[in-house]
Amino acid sequence: MKKKLVLIGNGMAGVNCIEQILKLDPNRYDITIFGSEPHPNYNRIMLSSVLAGDADINDIVINSWDWYRENNIMLHAGHTVNNIDTKRKIVSTESGIKAPYDEVIIATGSLPFMLPLPGADKEGVIAFRDIKDCETMMETAKTYKKAVVIGGGLLGLEAARGLLNLNMEVSVVHSNKILMNRQMDETGGMMLQKELQQQGMKFLLGKQTEKILGKGRVTGLRFTDGTEETADLVVMAIGIKPNMAMAKKSGIEVNRGILVNDFMETSIPNVYSVGECVEHRGISYGLVAPLYEQGAVLAKKLAGLETDGYTGSVVSTKLKVSGVDVFSAGQYWDEADTRAVRVQDEFGGVYKKVVIRDGKVVGAVLFGDISDGARLFSMIRSGEDVTGKEKEILLGSGGSAPSNHDLIASMSDDEIVCGCNGVSKADVVNAINEKGCTSVNDIKACTKASASCGGCKPLVADVLTYVLGADGVKTVKEGICGCTTLSRDEVVAGIREMKLTTSKEVMNVMGWNNPEGCSKCRPALNYYLGMVWPEEHEDERESRFVNERNHANIQKDGTYSVVPRIYGGVTTPQDLKKIADVAVKYEVPLVKITGGQRIDLLGVKKEDLPSMWTDLDMPSGYAYGKTLRTVKTCVGSTFCRFGTQDSMAMGIEMEKRFERLSTPAKFKMAVSGCPRNCAEATIKDLGVVAIDGGWEIHVGGNGGTKVRVTDLLVKVKTEEEVLEWTGAYMQYYRETGKYNERTAEWLERVGLDTIKAALEKKEDRLALVERIELALSLTQDPWKEIAETDKLRTTFEQMPVPAMK
Amino acid sequence: MKQIKIGHISEIESMRSRVITIEDTEIALFKLSTGEIKAIENKCPHKGGKLSEGILCDHHVFCPLHDWKINLNDGLVQEPDEGCVVSFRVEADSESGDLYLYMEDKAYKAS
Numbered sequence: 001m002k003k004k005l006v007l008i009g010n011g012m013a014g015v016n017c018i019e020q021i022l023k024l025d026p027n028r029y030d031i032t033i034f035g036s037e038p039h040p041n042y043n044r045i046m047l048s049s050v051l052a053g054d055a056d057i058n059d060i061v062i063n064s065w066d067w068y069r070e071n072n073i074m075l076h077a078g079h080t081v082n083n084i085d086t087k088r089k090i091v092s093t094e095s096g097i098k099a100p101y102d103e104v105i106i107a108t109g110s111l112p113f114m115l116p117l118p119g120a121d122k123e124g125v126i127a128f129r130d131i132k133d134c135e136t137m138m139e140t141a142k143t144y145k146k147a148v149v150i151g152g153g154l155l156g157l158e159a160a161r162g163l164l165n166l167n168m169e170v171s172v173v174h175s176n177k178i179l180m181n182r183q184m185d186e187t188g189g190m191m192l193q194k195e196l197q198q199q200g201m202k203f204l205l206g207k208q209t210e211k212i213l214g215k216g217r218v219t220g221l222r223f224t225d226g227t228e229e230t231a232d233l234v235v236m237a238i239g240i241k242p243n244m245a246m247a248k249k250s251g252i253e254v255n256r257g258i259l260v261n262d263f264m265e266t267s268i269p270n271v272y273s274v275g276e277c278v279e280h281r282g283i284s285y286g287l288v289a290p291l292y293e294q295g296a297v298l299a300k301k302l303a304g305l306e307t308d309g310y311t312g313s314v315v316s317t318k319l320k321v322s323g324v325d326v327f328s329a330g331q332y333w334d335e336a337d338t339r340a341v342r343v344q345d346e347f348g349g350v351y352k353k354v355v356i357r358d359g360k361v362v363g364a365v366l367f368g369d370i371s372d373g374a375r376l377f378s379m380i381r382s383g384e385d386v387t388g389k390e391k392e393i394l395l396g397s398g399g400s401a402p403s404n405h406d407l408i409a410s411m412s413d414d415e416i417v418c419g420c421n422g423v424s425k426a427d428v429v430n431a432i433n434e435k436g437c438t439s440v441n442d443i444k445a446c447t448k449a450s451a452s453c454g455g456c457k458p459l460v461a462d463v464l465t466y467v468l469g470a471d472g473v474k475t476v477k478e479g480i481c482g483c484t485t486l487s488r489d490e491v492v493a494g495i496r497e498m499k500l501t502t503s504k505e506v507m508n509v510m511g512w513n514n515p516e517g518c519s520k521c522r523p524a525l526n527y528y529l530g531m532v533w534p535e536e537h538e539d540e541r542e543s544r545f546v547n548e549r550n551h552a553n554i555q556k557d558g559t560y561s562v563v564p565r566i567y568g569g570v571t572t573p574q575d576l577k578k579i580a581d582v583a584v585k586y587e588v589p590l591v592k593i594t595g596g597q598r599i600d601l602l603g604v605k606k607e608d609l610p611s612m613w614t615d616l617d618m619p620s621g622y623a624y625g626k627t628l629r630t631v632k633t634c635v636g637s638t639f640c641r642f643g644t645q646d647s648m649a650m651g652i653e654m655e656k657r658f659e660r661l662s663t664p665a666k667f668k669m670a671v672s673g674c675p676r677n678c679a680e681a682t683i684k685d686l687g688v689v690a691i692d693g694g695w696e697i698h699v700g701g702n703g704g705t706k707v708r709v710t711d712l713l714v715k716v717k718t719e720e721e722v723l724e725w726t727g728a729y730m731q732y733y734r735e736t737g738k739y740n741e742r743t744a745e746w747l748e749r750v751g752l753d754t755i756k757a758a759l760e761k762k763e764d765r766l767a768l769v770e771r772i773e774l775a776l777s778l779t780q781d782p783w784k785e786i787a788e789t790d791k792l793r794t795t796f797e798q799m800p801v802p803a804m805k
Numbered sequence: 806m807k808q809i810k811i812g813h814i815s816e817i818e819s820m821r822s823r824v825i826t827i828e829d830t831e832i833a834l835f836k837l838s839t840g841e842i843k844a845i846e847n848k849c850p851h852k853g854g855k856l857s858e859g860i861l862c863d864h865h866v867f868c869p870l871h872d873w874k875i876n877l878n879d880g881l882v883q884e885p886d887e888g889c890v891v892s893f894r895v896e897a898d899s900e901s902g903d904l905y906l907y908m909e910d911k912a913y914k915a916s
Binding site: 064446794 | 862870889
């Protein structure tokens with residue numbers, strides 16, 4: 001019969017230990033896990049990302065419900081263990097569950113340290129520790145405005161940043177004069193404070209909270225110096241303390257934490273403990289890497305393997321606040337017997353300090369540029385002698401400084417490379433040797449190392465170089481996707497030269513790894529084929545991304561949005577009425593005016609799309625496609641007293657001429673009637689600005705994630721010239737752009753001069769225009785086509801299931 | 806295990822999908838380039854994306870929302886993501902072309 005192993009605490013440290021046991025000896029134990037929270041094991045470190053809005057709660061789950069099931073683990077989530085009967089070897093919960101054990105691991109983690117202030121029990125006073133706290137903050141931010149975070153350490157600042165992201169006003173109260181004073185010296189702390197103030201955080205430093213004010217709900221804080229601060233929400237984030245009450249009650253020896261020896265054994269046989277609840281050689285750790293190291297030792301012990309035991313960890317921390325890079329490790333403060341190398345650049349916002357004692361690096365602080373972090377951390381851990389080379393550590397050298405190679409060599413196999421995901425050096429090395437990983441990205445895909453905060457990327461790269469050698473890390477030629485090593489230009493050249501007209505041919509002839517490609521290359525190939533062979537290539541609907549296949553934008557709930565064409569943003573009462581009638585008839589939940597001067601009907605069911613299009617009887621606005629979206633216009637000379645040209649007529653003409661055409665990425669245009677530029681033409685893929693007696697054509701702009709202002713392509717005199725240059729420019733982009741590459745990136749890649757040279761001669765422009773016109777002549781309105789073709793229309797309907805017998 | 810007649814093989818185009826609903830469960834049917842039919846629950850384990858709208862490549866489908874790759878033979882999410890979608894056995898009658906789906910009597914519910 002298998003032995004029974006019970007884990008108390010369903011968190012990162014305990015579950016990681018179980019994972020390691022399963023790797024070492026999967027059939028040794030029947031495993032039961034108890035956890036107080038009603039969630040599977042999640043990455044507590046990433047809670048700040050949840051608050052920051054970069055991840056949602058599902059994204060930070062490490063072990064899904066399925067994982068427990070697949071490994072035959074009995075999980076009691078939402079049940080708190082309140083006693084271990086160490087004589088009869090039974091664990092029991094508040095809810096009355098009893099589980100016998102042969103071996104039991106206590107991994108109850110820690111509790112937030114709540115200051116015992118008068119008023120601390122008021123509504124709106126919380127900690128920052130678990131998913132529930134995050135949810136409270138998000139909920140509070142909806143109705144309240146002002147938050148105060150008590151604690152200017154790592155946890156407090158991450159909480160404060162999260163609250164700023166939730167649009168709250170945030171003040172941070174800190175008893176010390178220096179922020180993060182447990183990781184930073186004064187200089188670093190000051191630079192950090194300055195940076196965070198610029199992000200909108202307010203600081204009340206050197207203040208002690210005396211009392212929390214308010215009746216039912218908190219309204220403010222009073223400090224010992226008599227001053228007050230208003231608050232709708234108070235987050236206490238001053239620290240954590242080992243959660244050991246249950247262990248203590250069960251007769252296990254505790255001090256500040258549950259006492260364990262180097263083999264994670266407590267004072268009672270068969271009872272072990274790992275994680276934040278533990279006190280080992282006088283230290284309780286609150287960071288993940290040491291906990292994984294403890295777990296690794298215990299896993300070996302419980303799997304019956306030899307282990308040297310756990311001897312303690314040197315820790316490093318990294319602040320997870322976007323735009324602020326902070327790294328700290330070891331002894332960062334100065335003492336009588338230490339000396340330091342410092343680099344400080346107040347213009348670049350960079351500060352680096354390395355603390356040295358007896359020729360060895362014992363600590364480091366980095367602010368602004370933390371690229372040396374991994375290297376310094378390894379030096380601290382290896383304890384090598386750097387006498388005579390102190391300055392080279394930070395300032396670089398002719399090569400006599402300890403190389404990364406030596407540092408990686410000195411790391412033990414189970415040393416953690418990626419703290420967020422618990423990936424050890426051995427895991428990375430195995431991924432390289434056994435799974436053929438040759439780049440940081442490969443390793444990320446294989447092991448998840450560097451997939452969370454990304455702080456360990458340089459270290460992963462060093463391991464890669466260490467294993468494969470500098471020459472071994474070939475800069476792997478990146479193909480258009482994982483199915484091929486061929487570049488965009490090679491693929492397009494192949495399509496032209498071998499006259500390939502279907503994706504299947506391309507993939508066969510050019511030796512694709514996956515017989516039918518992937519979601520990246522299939523749409524790309526379909527585009528390239530259509531661009532090169534507009535007449536011969538038949539559009540492959542099965543290779544189109546959902547929006548282009550269904551000619552509507554899919555929304556997160558699986559409904560669609562419908563945007564009819566409104567040329568140049570100019571409409572009529574009749575069309576508006578028609579749109580309104582359709583919206584009423586199909587009970588459209590939301591009608592919105594878009595940024596592109598048209599109307600979006602949101603929340604439409606897929607099966608309603610074809611009949612809605614029929615009722616609308618308007619062309620598709622292509623608001624979903626890699627194609628011309630809209631041409632935004634201002635009123636222009638027709639009505640505007642400043643207008644120099646008829647921008648509306650110009651915009652309508654351009655939209656009618658170039659609609660429906662596939663382009664590498666979406667293509668937005670605008671026409672402004674005078675240099676006041678009300679149509680915002682200078683952040684479009686192509687923008688036309690009227691000037692006295694002519695037009696300017698601006699290109700390569702983008703108003704999206706990365707704003708880019710256009711470059712002036714040319715000034716022309718007539719409307720015909722505007723259309724000629726526009727057609728030639730679009731076609732040149734179609735023929736040379738990479739799939740999914742917006743004109744802003746494309747222009748920077750190929751260079752404005754190259755584009756100008758390609759369009760300079762009239763005959764070249766006319767040749768391009770001829771080709772674009774051929775492609776345009778082959779397009780037809782997709783809504784009409786689908787609505788009128790039964791075969792296409794049925795793909796929008798569910799398949800009727802015959803009645804069951 | 807019960808056998809449900811769900812339609813005819815010709816109702817699904819090659820390398821495309823159709824959706825059926827059985828006992829409140831939405832099921833996506835895919836016709837592979839080989840002509841085989843595969844069936845999985847029409848719900849990505851990540852954010853509930855409609856897998857029927859994904860791009861089909863051999864026996865894998867890519868979720869349209871965040872590009873998770875799912876094996877249609879067993880419903881398993883491919884690395885580096887993790888998870889599983891409920892998959893169903895579908896057979897086409899070789900003579901009539903009628904499609905039959907096999908389902909546990911009590912529909913399996915993922916927790």
